[in-house]
Structures are given as C-alpha cells and as structure tokens.
Amino acid sequence: MLYPQQNNYRDINILDGIWKFKLDPENIGLKGNWHNGINNSRPIVVPSSWNELYPDTTDYIGVGWYECDFFVPTSWISNNSGLRFSSVTYKATVWINGNLIGTHEGGHLPFEFQLDNFVNDDKSNKLVVRVENELKPDRVPPGNVEGGSLSIFMENIPRTNYDFFPYAGIDRSVYLYHLPEFHLTDVIVTTSIVNDIGLVEIIVKSNNDETNCYALISSDGDSIKSSSISLKEQNNITLKINNPKLWSCSDPFLYQLTVFITKNGKIVDSYQLEIGVRSIEIKGHQILLNGEPIELKGFGRHEDSFITGRGQNLPQTIKDHNLLKWIGANSYRTAHYPYSEEDLFLADKHGFLVVDEIPAVGLFFDGKEKDIETRLDICRKQISELINRDRNHPSVIMWSIANEPFPPDLLNRMQRMQPQETSDNIFNFLSEPVDPNATKFMNTLLTDAKKLDNTRPVTFAAVHGTPIEWLDNVDVIMLNRYYGWYFGGVMLDEAVQKLSIELDYIYGKTKKPIIISEFGAEGMTGSHSVSQELYTEEYQLEFWKRYLDLAEQKDFLIGLHAWVFADFRTTHSLKRISGLNQKGAFTRDRKPKMAAHYLKKRWN
Ligand code: BDP
Secondary structure, three states, rough: OOOOOOOOOOEEEHHHHHHHEEOOOOOOOOOOHHHHHHOOEEEEEOOOOOOOOOOOOOOOOOOOEEEEEEEEOHHHHHOOOEEOOEEEEEEEEEOOOOOEEEEEEOOOOOEEOOOOOOOOOEEEEEEEEEOOOOOOOOOOOOOOOOOOHHHHHHOOOOOOOOOOOOEEEEEOEEEEEOOOOEEEEEEEEEEEEEOOOOEEOOOOOOOOOOOOOEEEEEEEEEEEEEEEEEOOOOEEEEEEEEEEOOEOOOOEOOOOEEEEEEOEEEEEEEEEEEEOOEEEEEEEOEEEOOOOOOOOOEEOOOOOOOOOOOOOOOHHHHHHHHHHHHHHHOOOEEEOOOOOHHHHHHHHHHOOOOEEEEEOOOOOOOOOHHHHHHHHHHHHHHHHHHHHHOOOOOOEEEEEEEEHHHHOOOHHHHHHOOOOOOOOOOOOOHHHHOHHHHHHHHHHHEEEEEEHHOOOOOEEEEEOOOOHHHHOOOOOEEOOOOOOEEEEOOHHHHHHHHHHHHHHHHHHHHHOEEEEEEEEOOEEOOOOOOOOOOOOOOHHHHHHHHHHHHHHHOOEEEEEEEEEEEEOOOOEEEHHHEEEEEEEEEEEOOOOOHHHHHHHHOOO
C-alpha cells in the first residue's frame, strides 16, 4: 500500500484536526444508530490516543465513537478516491453518510477503503468511526488472559499480556486521496550491488495493464531513465547505476526514484520515492551491509508521549531521532509494533538500521485452540500488512515476527535461568523439543515473512528459556536478557557469568549472529547510592556497562539494543512505580539519565 502523495496527478486531503467524540461504555451505539451521527459529543484530536485527554477516558477500555464532516472536491468524483487510516487501535468500523464502508482489526498499520458511491459531490459527508479496544485473548497483542502469562511477574491493570499501556483511538493521520483514472497501485523496490554497479529492481503494479511505464532515478542533477515497458507484457524494470553512492549509517545517501505511467504516449500518473542503494546479507556470524560487517548499537523504543499517548507526535519523533544520534546509536527496533511511516522516512535519512516488528507481543500457546488459530491468522495478516507498507525503506534491515512469544511451561523454564542455578549443563533443556504446535506457529510466521520478502533476514525477540528449535529458523538470533534484574538482581557478577555461558551455548548450537535485543534495569531519576542498589541510576549504568564489556569478548554478538530508549507509560502494577517503566536511558520527557551519558561515551 503506497504512502499517500500529492503531485500533478494525485491529490490528498488530510482530515486531521478536532473531531467529535463520545464514549459508549454500555455498547448501545450500534443499536442506537450512532453511525448516522453522534449526539452530545465532546471534542477530540485526531491523531491522538483518547486516554490522556479526559479523566474518564484514562483507563477506559471499550467503545469510542468518532465523527467528522468532509467535502470531496468536484474534480475528484471519478471513481478513484479513497479514505486511508494510517492506524486505528484496536478495531475500527467505518461509515460514510450512514453506509458501512468497512472494518479493520489491529493497530499500528494502515488500511483504506474506496470512497466511490459513498460520497456526495454537492454537499458535505459524514464520516463516523467506531473504535473498540477490548483486551481479549484471541487478539494480537492479547489481553485478559486466564492466569495470564504476564501475571507470573506482576498483576497488572488493565490486564494486558504485555508491558505497555493499551492506548487506543485513531492514533495516526487520516487521509482522503484521489488518484488519476489510470494509476499505479504499487511500487516495490529492491537494490543490490554487483561489481560496482547498483541494480535497482522495480516491480510496478497498475490498475490497468493497457498502460506503459518507465522509471527515472536522479541525484544531484544527473538522471538515469529506463525504457518504457508495456505493463501487459512485463511489470519489472531494472535500472543500473555505475559506481553508485551506497546507503550506509555514516552516509545515508538517497536517490530520487520516480515511476511514470503513460497512456497513448501521455503521462497519466507518477509516484516518487527516495531509495537507498544497499545490500544486506548474513555471512557466518555476521550481518553485512554493502559487504561490510555491521554492529548494531541502539535501543528498543516505544511510541509514547505525554498527552498524545501513542498518538502520532512528529515533533517527538524528530527529537527522538536527534537523541539517538546524540548518544551514538545506529539502530533501533520498533518494539513492540510498527512505528509511524514518518519515523521510517526519517530513519532512511538518518541512516538508522531498523528492526521492524509486528504487534505480536505476549503471544502464548496454551489456552483455547481456537484462540491460538485466530491469533495466528491475525499475525499472518499483520506480517503481510507490515511488509507491504515498509519494504521500500533502506533503513529496514530485518523483520521481527514477534516479541517474546512465551514457550509452553514458561515459569519452569525461567526458574532455571536464575544465576543461582548452577547445575552441570544448565542450558541443555533449551535443546529439548517443545509442543510441536507452538513450534509450527512460529515457523509459519517466519516462513511467511521470508516468502513475502526474501531480501531481508527474519527474526524475533526471544524471552529467557526460548527453545533452540524456535531459533533454528531465524536468520539472526535476538535475545531479550535480564540477568542482573529479573534474574539475580544485584548479583551482577554471577548474572554476567551466566549470560556468558548461555550465549556460548546458544551460539554453539546455532552458529548464527546474535543480538541482545533487550537488556536493562530500572533507573529512577534522582535515585542514587554509593553501593549497588536496585532502581538507582548508578545500578542502571553499571548493568549496561557489564553487558557492553561482555559483548566485546564475543565475536558472534553483533548487536546490542538497550532496553529502553526512554521511560514509558505502562499498566498499573506494584513493579511499575507511577505507572511507568523506568528502564529508559532518557526520562519520559527526554532528559538524559546518568546511564545515557555513559552510553554516549561508549558509543561515540
Ligand atoms: C521484556 C519485554 C518488554 C518489557 C521489559 C521490561 O519484552 O516489553 O517492557 O521486559 O520488563 O521482557 O522492562
């Protein structure tokens, strides 16, 4: 799905602004025909999460209704206009002028509907959206899980199966768009480098194959143009750039690519995008960018801010990217869901290496079989939506199909992870097979991602105790590790020793590159101590220092993503003081903690 664009042939109208809003705690709106218009509404901002705006919406789980009016320019009424939501969390049902136009399940990913036949060309139109954010075990991410996997560690409210606040609403921009009669429906770009030649392969899809197509790549006044192809005969174009300027972290050079559609020799549509010429491959225990080994330094992040919640906050996105540069990071993971498209456009420009993740956090494999099947279907849909959205970004180097899927018998496996557990062959149990259905679930997702895009490695972030057989099918292993916090807090010497043994064990079994995709300790700003004390800024710093020191001794450890970039809002529980996860290098308002200054020294 192409990002909406305005040019000589295409038009957009962004509907962001103040909309009408009403909660529906009794769920009476559907019967009460609220889809024709809502009464007694109050204002809300689109995009934003509804939670931080009113006292009664803060912890609200249920249904909320949105409404706005819009006009469609008369020049648009030609059967090619659409309505695109960049993200609605969690489930959206959409009506225009009282007519149902569609539904979409799952946050953080875009969806769109054709407008034709639904809109008036002479008067205003009423758009009504019912948003529902119930926490259910058969959703992704899941919530209200019976004997919830997360409650092993903490009873939390609202009852998510994951550690961040379930913000809800129309949380990213809403677009009306208009396309010309003959238009591009997709452009897929892959690049490679062969003997100093940059190959740019473009697959073009159009709504009409009685058209022709050509592509132009330009930079600094130079341009390369392909010959024109008939889309009836082929839909792929390859352009060659001699001695290309490659996209890299230190020089994220972007070329302008424009794809044109012509009909009877006349241009009828075009689409522009910025592309980076680069290659990514795995060789032995290394990830190679343009043939050179890379090391990832950075964080897992969250889209989380005061007042807007998880709603799109572009000033904060810019600020976060600047702080990532300041601290010397070259990489991040979109933990635990796809970030805004604008975030990735910036990553392309800034040269960040992004691990792009679907919202599959808190997956578990016990409970009702039907729920497991539903979750699998949703994850598969999310992988496809994510790859279709993000595949043209040079910054995206890997797909992550889950965060911490919980192996069956999690509690028992975790107990063996305590540093005090020192029996011989402590990690052998990781090589034992687990429930084959769970393994099949994981392999289905990895295979899907590979099939949709065979140019990028696939991975997932593995919790303590993840069986080796789940790691067998990833290209790069990502491990979330908390030795020295949840596992042997304060006992840093023993913790790092156990981590070292485990890393050697896993590498020995798999021979794949390993990234520690999470490691962190809570550091409450202003909490200090001369001795090693949990929750102090000193302990947080020391924790990260020990992991960084260990990483220097392991060749196969090719990346460290500290958890987490900044403090973020999570559910209420005894372990989350003030409703915050405080493992951030920065506070929630982006002030550096002691450990941020330390990481800056190490990473620069
Ligand atoms: C990890 C989870 C992450 C949590 C983190 C923590 O992947 O979402 O926020 O633990 O406890 O296991 O801080």
